[in-house]
Amino acid sequence: MAAKGNAPRCIEHRAYARVGLLGNPSDLYFGRTISFSIGNFWASVRLEPSENLVIRPHPKHDLVSFDSLRHLVCRLQNEGYYGGAGLSGSSAIVCAALNCLLDFYKVRHLVKVQIRPDLILSAERELGIVAGLQDRVAQVYGGLVYMDFSKENIDKLGHGIYIPMDIDLLPPLHLIYAENPSDSGKVHSTVHKRWLDGDQFIISSMEEVAKIALDGHKALTERNNSELAKLMNSNFDLRRKMFGDDVLGALNIQMVATARGVGAAAKFTGSGGAVVVFCSEGPEQVKLLEDACLKAGFVVQPIIVVPSVLTDEDLLMISS
Template identity: 65%
Template structure:
């Protein structure tokens, strides 16, 4: 529970960017996933009591004043119509409706929500859901209902908020950001139908080897990746179903490899995850969807023997250097020459309280 003085002075909660290590995009298809959060990139939401309920626009991400009409058009062409205000409004609606439907009473007090983020836009790092997750944490503590909404169900609320806005996504990102740290997830249909959520297992972040993040200055649009594939899956396309089952198996195999610290196997699995998505199964996601810049990032990493795959739907790549620091130096040089940003990943720790972790073990 948030202290009364904290609520009175204002709350501040953050959620970290997410990297899909293995299994993506099978989370949308009753698959499995291994994901973790990055300490260097996060979204922060601030909530303070106020006479009226106010959603405060961000001075950069929700810009509505421009020097000229050409500047406005240029901005829309490069960044689209999207900002964080709509995300904050959506989670407020979903949170309120969930509380009403589950007889959770809320105090009659208003607030002002504002946000900030340093997560690169459209880079496959789940920047939008980080804003929603941080806002949900503010609402849980402002209304003192954290203990009444199960940890396992919070990712569903975040996803529901994004669905309100037409965002196509799965639960993987939201689970990783609600839990923080390293998480193994099982979204099998039996579990989803029985529990209303998957089975999520937090893991020790020290199981991970050194990993690197590669991203482009001109990211892709990650929102369109699942479009035709999901419909084919729903229609019972055997090819798509078979591919997704293999992608899901990679997450299960990766879970075992991490527990054994078998990083040679982990590197192989990461490469296979990407190959299934773009090479062996180009019929599943063609180059037009994956994007030439995104594919080039993987190709640059592999040119120096580094294992790599998308962190999400595109825009960024997670890389593992099987041969250690000397190979990492080659990776830095190759990325610099190709015009990509590369940095070693600092994994964020779990964000759950001891009480919440205990509740997971008895559910």
């Protein structure tokens, strides 16, 4: 892509992984969520001048050449975006690319912050990805964000209501993920159809999940950590009732059970592949979690929360 006007010769942006803390997956069902971006994983896109449109894969993370068929099979089984850990890797790539293009064409001020998540999701839908807006909002905004996707807001504004929150409201959290994670892209399918068909159990359960995010906003602002832990556990329990164990996957359920086995609160970060854990009892409980994960063969690490990535220009656009 040739340089445009006085645009820099090389533009690079990162988009960070996200953790759905509360309310997911109700974002796909006119619900509410609370999500935040993390620095443990990210996707980066670099835009360079070129006479032709060339998509250059990363030499390590986007292999297109393999030593053997076994190498290919092992790669597909063990890795993907962020190791396939259910942390919104596909949307992070699109988000980072969008930011590059906004800067290259110098149109950032013309594209409302609130509609950028919809642009990202529309690109993913062309690839057959079934998802809600939560991940894209978290990656566009960065930091900790409360999101209201009520149909009234969507119909009136064309987007949800997205409210940034102070990341210092979050207690220390941990991430668990498996070396051979499930595919988060297929988890929504059955439940979404049942919701569209008017299944009252699914509809009422999704409303309960959405209320968890509303209650969670109150718990976070009041620093009520015991309530936060209860809400995280309730969120997962409702998801399990709706989707069933076969859809969630034994390995995903085992990660949650491992955390709960030491008394910690736990739920999926998204649709499976990784779990967010809150050890409300402190460092001794964290040590128990680490030992339990080591025994079970899971990876566990402290979550690094990323602050808001919005520019001053973006903030001005939101306030206006």
